[in-house]
Amino acid sequence: GESVGLHLPTLSVQEGDNSIINCAYSNSASDYFIWYKQESGKGPQFIIDIRSNMDKRQGQRVTVLLNKTVKHLSLQIAATQPGDSAVYFCAETTWANNLFFGTGTRLTVIP
Protein backbone atom coordinates (compact mmCIF):
# COMPACT_ATOMS: atom_id res chain seq x y z
CA GLY A 1 0.00 0.00 0.00
CA GLU A 2 0.90 3.64 -0.13
CA SER A 3 2.91 5.29 2.56
CA VAL A 4 2.68 8.92 3.40
CA GLY A 5 5.13 10.26 5.91
CA LEU A 6 6.61 13.43 7.18
CA HIS A 7 10.30 14.23 7.51
CA LEU A 8 10.02 15.89 10.92
CA PRO A 9 7.55 15.06 13.67
CA THR A 10 7.92 18.49 15.37
CA LEU A 11 8.70 22.00 14.22
CA SER A 12 9.15 25.13 16.32
CA VAL A 13 9.20 28.58 14.75
CA GLN A 14 9.23 32.14 16.00
CA GLU A 15 6.08 34.16 15.54
CA GLY A 16 6.31 36.07 12.30
CA ASP A 17 8.73 33.66 10.65
CA ASN A 18 7.78 31.41 7.76
CA SER A 19 7.14 27.71 8.39
CA ILE A 20 7.82 24.84 6.02
CA ILE A 21 6.32 21.43 6.67
CA ASN A 22 7.39 18.56 4.45
CA CYS A 23 5.72 15.35 3.35
CA ALA A 24 6.91 12.39 1.29
CA TYR A 25 4.70 9.96 -0.53
CA SER A 26 5.51 6.68 -2.20
CA ASN A 27 2.69 6.08 -4.67
CA SER A 28 3.63 7.69 -7.97
CA ALA A 29 0.03 7.21 -9.12
CA SER A 30 -1.32 9.59 -6.47
CA ASP A 31 -2.92 12.52 -8.19
CA TYR A 32 -4.45 14.57 -5.45
CA PHE A 33 -2.99 15.86 -2.21
CA ILE A 34 -4.49 17.71 0.73
CA TRP A 35 -3.06 19.46 3.75
CA TYR A 36 -5.09 19.39 6.94
CA LYS A 37 -4.64 21.26 10.21
CA GLN A 38 -5.69 19.63 13.45
CA GLU A 39 -5.89 21.52 16.70
CA SER A 40 -5.80 19.64 19.97
CA GLY A 41 -8.98 17.65 20.62
CA LYS A 42 -10.60 18.69 17.34
CA GLY A 43 -11.16 17.20 13.92
CA PRO A 44 -8.84 18.04 11.00
CA GLN A 45 -9.61 21.15 8.98
CA PHE A 46 -8.90 21.51 5.28
CA ILE A 47 -6.14 23.98 4.49
CA ILE A 48 -5.27 23.61 0.84
CA ASP A 49 -5.15 21.00 -1.88
CA ILE A 50 -3.23 20.41 -5.07
CA ARG A 51 -3.66 18.14 -8.06
CA SER A 52 -0.79 16.36 -9.73
CA ASN A 53 -1.01 18.51 -12.84
CA MET A 54 0.18 21.48 -10.78
CA ASP A 55 3.42 22.08 -8.91
CA LYS A 56 2.36 25.05 -6.83
CA ARG A 57 -0.82 26.42 -5.37
CA GLN A 58 -1.32 29.41 -3.12
CA GLY A 59 -3.95 30.24 -0.58
CA GLN A 60 -4.21 32.82 2.13
CA ARG A 61 -0.76 32.80 3.81
CA VAL A 62 -0.22 29.21 2.69
CA THR A 63 1.49 27.70 -0.33
CA VAL A 64 1.71 24.06 -1.27
CA LEU A 65 4.53 22.84 -3.49
CA LEU A 66 4.46 19.49 -5.23
CA ASN A 67 7.55 17.80 -6.65
CA LYS A 68 6.41 14.68 -8.45
CA THR A 69 9.93 13.74 -9.47
CA VAL A 70 10.95 13.04 -5.90
CA LYS A 71 7.41 12.44 -4.61
CA HIS A 72 7.52 15.27 -2.13
CA LEU A 73 5.17 18.03 -1.13
CA SER A 74 5.52 20.85 1.29
CA LEU A 75 3.30 23.34 3.05
CA GLN A 76 4.63 26.83 3.54
CA ILE A 77 2.97 29.15 6.04
CA ALA A 78 3.92 32.80 5.78
CA ALA A 79 4.23 35.03 8.85
CA THR A 80 3.39 32.22 11.25
CA GLN A 81 1.02 33.19 14.04
CA PRO A 82 0.30 31.57 17.43
CA GLY A 83 -3.03 30.38 16.04
CA ASP A 84 -1.12 28.28 13.52
CA SER A 85 0.12 26.00 16.30
CA ALA A 86 -1.37 22.59 15.53
CA VAL A 87 -0.60 19.24 13.95
CA TYR A 88 -0.46 19.32 10.16
CA PHE A 89 -1.24 16.25 8.06
CA CYS A 90 -0.73 15.61 4.41
CA ALA A 91 -3.03 13.16 2.66
CA GLU A 92 -2.86 11.60 -0.78
CA THR A 93 -5.22 9.71 -3.02
CA THR A 94 -5.60 8.34 -6.48
CA TRP A 95 -8.74 8.34 -8.58
CA ALA A 96 -11.58 6.52 -6.80
CA ASN A 97 -9.40 5.62 -3.83
CA ASN A 98 -9.66 6.78 -0.27
CA LEU A 99 -7.37 9.29 1.35
CA PHE A 100 -4.17 8.06 2.97
CA PHE A 101 -2.90 10.22 5.79
CA GLY A 102 0.62 10.80 7.08
CA THR A 103 1.50 10.74 10.76
CA GLY A 104 1.55 14.52 11.10
CA THR A 105 3.95 17.28 12.12
CA ARG A 106 3.37 19.28 15.27
CA LEU A 107 3.99 22.97 14.66
CA THR A 108 4.67 25.12 17.70
CA VAL A 109 4.79 28.88 17.30
CA ILE A 110 6.94 30.67 19.86
CA PRO A 111 5.62 34.17 20.72
Next chain:
Amino acid sequence: DGGITQSPKYLFRKEGQNVTLSCEQNLNHDAMYWYRQDPGQGLRLIYYSQIVNDFQKGDIAEGYSVSREKKESFPLTVTSAQKNPTAFYLCASTPTGGTYEQYFGPGTRLTVT
Protein backbone atom coordinates in the same frame (compact mmCIF):
# COMPACT_ATOMS: atom_id res chain seq x y z
CA ASP B 1 -25.27 25.57 10.35
CA GLY B 2 -24.19 22.90 7.92
CA GLY B 3 -21.65 20.40 9.09
CA ILE B 4 -20.83 17.11 10.71
CA THR B 5 -21.70 16.40 14.30
CA GLN B 6 -20.35 13.66 16.49
CA SER B 7 -21.69 12.83 19.90
CA PRO B 8 -20.74 12.58 22.60
CA LYS B 9 -17.38 14.35 22.74
CA TYR B 10 -16.16 12.08 25.54
CA LEU B 11 -17.34 8.54 26.15
CA PHE B 12 -16.37 6.11 28.88
CA ARG B 13 -17.13 2.40 28.87
CA LYS B 14 -16.18 -0.70 30.75
CA GLU B 15 -14.27 -3.42 28.98
CA GLY B 16 -16.56 -6.00 27.40
CA GLN B 17 -19.33 -3.55 26.53
CA ASN B 18 -20.30 -2.54 23.03
CA VAL B 19 -20.59 1.18 22.41
CA THR B 20 -22.03 3.15 19.49
CA LEU B 21 -20.61 6.46 18.33
CA SER B 22 -22.90 8.83 16.50
CA CYS B 23 -22.09 10.71 13.30
CA GLU B 24 -24.60 12.95 11.53
CA GLN B 25 -24.12 15.29 8.58
CA ASN B 26 -26.47 17.79 6.95
CA LEU B 27 -24.18 18.54 4.02
CA ASN B 28 -26.03 16.16 1.70
CA HIS B 29 -22.80 14.27 1.17
CA ASP B 30 -22.98 10.78 -0.27
CA ALA B 31 -19.80 9.31 1.21
CA MET B 32 -19.00 8.98 4.89
CA TYR B 33 -15.96 7.65 6.70
CA TRP B 34 -14.80 6.57 10.14
CA TYR B 35 -11.20 6.97 11.25
CA ARG B 36 -9.33 6.09 14.37
CA GLN B 37 -6.52 8.27 15.68
CA ASP B 38 -4.06 7.20 18.37
CA PRO B 39 -1.63 9.58 20.10
CA GLY B 40 1.18 10.69 17.83
CA GLN B 41 -0.25 8.81 14.89
CA GLY B 42 -2.09 9.61 11.73
CA LEU B 43 -5.64 8.67 10.83
CA ARG B 44 -6.45 5.06 10.07
CA LEU B 45 -9.56 4.15 8.10
CA ILE B 46 -12.03 1.86 9.84
CA TYR B 47 -15.06 1.79 7.53
CA TYR B 48 -16.47 3.89 4.75
CA SER B 49 -19.74 4.16 2.90
CA GLN B 50 -20.14 5.59 -0.59
CA ILE B 51 -23.91 5.32 -0.64
CA VAL B 52 -26.86 4.47 1.58
CA ASN B 53 -27.17 0.79 2.52
CA ASP B 54 -23.64 0.06 1.38
CA PHE B 55 -20.31 0.18 3.23
CA GLN B 56 -16.81 -1.28 2.96
CA LYS B 57 -14.11 -2.22 5.40
CA GLY B 58 -11.12 0.03 5.74
CA ASP B 59 -7.67 -0.88 6.97
CA ILE B 60 -8.60 -1.68 10.57
CA ALA B 61 -12.23 -2.88 10.53
CA GLU B 62 -11.81 -5.79 12.94
CA GLY B 63 -13.83 -5.26 16.11
CA TYR B 64 -16.00 -2.54 14.57
CA SER B 65 -19.33 -2.47 12.78
CA VAL B 66 -21.30 0.22 10.97
CA SER B 67 -24.66 0.83 9.34
CA ARG B 68 -25.82 3.32 6.72
CA GLU B 69 -29.60 3.31 6.75
CA LYS B 70 -29.87 7.03 6.10
CA LYS B 71 -27.75 9.34 3.99
CA GLU B 72 -27.11 11.70 6.87
CA SER B 73 -26.16 9.12 9.49
CA PHE B 74 -23.25 6.67 9.80
CA PRO B 75 -23.02 5.24 13.33
CA LEU B 76 -19.98 3.23 14.40
CA THR B 77 -20.21 0.42 16.96
CA VAL B 78 -17.08 -0.50 18.83
CA THR B 79 -17.58 -4.08 19.89
CA SER B 80 -16.03 -6.02 22.74
CA ALA B 81 -13.93 -7.81 20.12
CA GLN B 82 -11.87 -4.67 19.53
CA LYS B 83 -8.70 -5.29 21.55
CA ASN B 84 -7.60 -1.68 22.01
CA PRO B 85 -10.70 0.50 21.71
CA THR B 86 -9.43 3.53 23.59
CA ALA B 87 -8.77 6.17 20.93
CA PHE B 88 -10.00 9.35 19.29
CA TYR B 89 -12.61 8.57 16.63
CA LEU B 90 -13.23 10.88 13.70
CA CYS B 91 -16.08 10.85 11.24
CA ALA B 92 -15.81 12.50 7.84
CA SER B 93 -17.91 13.00 4.75
CA THR B 94 -17.35 14.02 1.18
CA PRO B 95 -19.59 14.93 -1.74
CA THR B 96 -19.40 12.94 -4.93
CA GLY B 97 -18.53 14.43 -8.28
CA GLY B 98 -14.76 14.34 -8.43
CA THR B 99 -13.82 16.09 -5.20
CA TYR B 100 -11.82 14.25 -2.60
CA GLU B 101 -11.75 16.77 0.21
CA GLN B 102 -13.14 15.19 3.35
CA TYR B 103 -14.97 17.28 5.92
CA PHE B 104 -14.38 16.13 9.48
CA GLY B 105 -16.49 16.16 12.58
CA PRO B 106 -15.13 17.26 15.97
CA GLY B 107 -14.37 13.70 17.07
CA THR B 108 -15.30 11.45 19.99
CA ARG B 109 -12.72 10.42 22.55
CA LEU B 110 -13.54 6.91 23.76
CA THR B 111 -11.95 5.55 26.90
CA VAL B 112 -12.45 1.91 27.82
CA THR B 113 -11.28 0.67 31.21
